[in-house]
Amino acid sequence: METSGAPRRLRGTASWLLGQATTQAHRLVSEALGAVDARRYHYSLLAALDEFGPASQADLGRRGGLDRSDVVATVNELADKGFVERRPDPGDKRRNIVSVTPSGTAHLRHLDRVLGQAQEALLAPLSAAEREELVRMLNVVLEHHG
Amino acid sequence: METSGAPRRLRGTASWLLGQATTQAHRLVSEALGAVDARRYHYSLLAALDEFGPASQADLGRRGGLDRSDVVATVNELADKGFVERRPDPGDKRRNIVSVTPSGTAHLRHLDRVLGQAQEALLAPLSAAEREELVRMLNVVLEHHG
DNA sequence: CTCGATCGTTGGCGGGGCCAACAAGTGGGT
């Protein structure tokens, strides 16, 4: 195990690795989204809407893992761009009902492609089988951490 | 391939997965470091110093992937805690020479353990072989992206 | 009707990554 070969200079071990890889991933994703004037929150929210249908902002936050306050800002931005519609809930005056517009759905599809390319770029040096294995492991880890 | 089984509700695919996993990793690492009153930058800088020895702040930034301005703040914090020493370079009046103190080295070892535990927690659901494979893949990805 | 919970909204905090500008200093070319 080379206890003499590279004594103290192997500071760059697994914990370090982890941080570096996640940083890379974050960077690639953010760049890709930034190039189409979007942010991670936009995708979270649109994806949640597309998957579960219209919902109140609080529900949206819970679905997408966003804070209520961040949902406000994100819905504002998406509504400004016409990707999302916010209207009061007739049955509960506290709530707003947020729904996707056709344009919003198209935008989500676009973001899907863009993110797919980012991931393709990130995982470029891995074979198809390796990527599959990596994705599987990440799924396991995610499920484990709820 | 189940084109009818789960049509549009599989929004949570690989690109999404990626972000979630990196977020989890980031969270665990930040929590672990925060518990000992440290931040990622501290580890970056101490690790770079431990690995390559004393250096100017600009060099430190290049080694650890930190911006020069962030190096300033981080060295300030580490110096306040006595983990690092900053003295002028006699050979180049522009430069400071930053070096680790014994206390700093001990702190780095501590951070190593803490981060190791964080990683252990993150990868808990994976077998030893799987972790090895995961680490290998991440290394490949990192090397590919320079 | 009252009380606790929920909702949308505003405002704030800290980490993280990055960039621009600046004065001081350095080194190469001529």
Next chain:
DNA sequence: ACCCACTTGTTGGCCCCGCCAACGATCGAG
């Protein structure tokens, strides 16, 4: 010896992300 391009440390700022506190309005159970 002089100029010029470059480097260095430092300050200050920007945006994203994740989170938390507080508020007035509203709802629902008792």
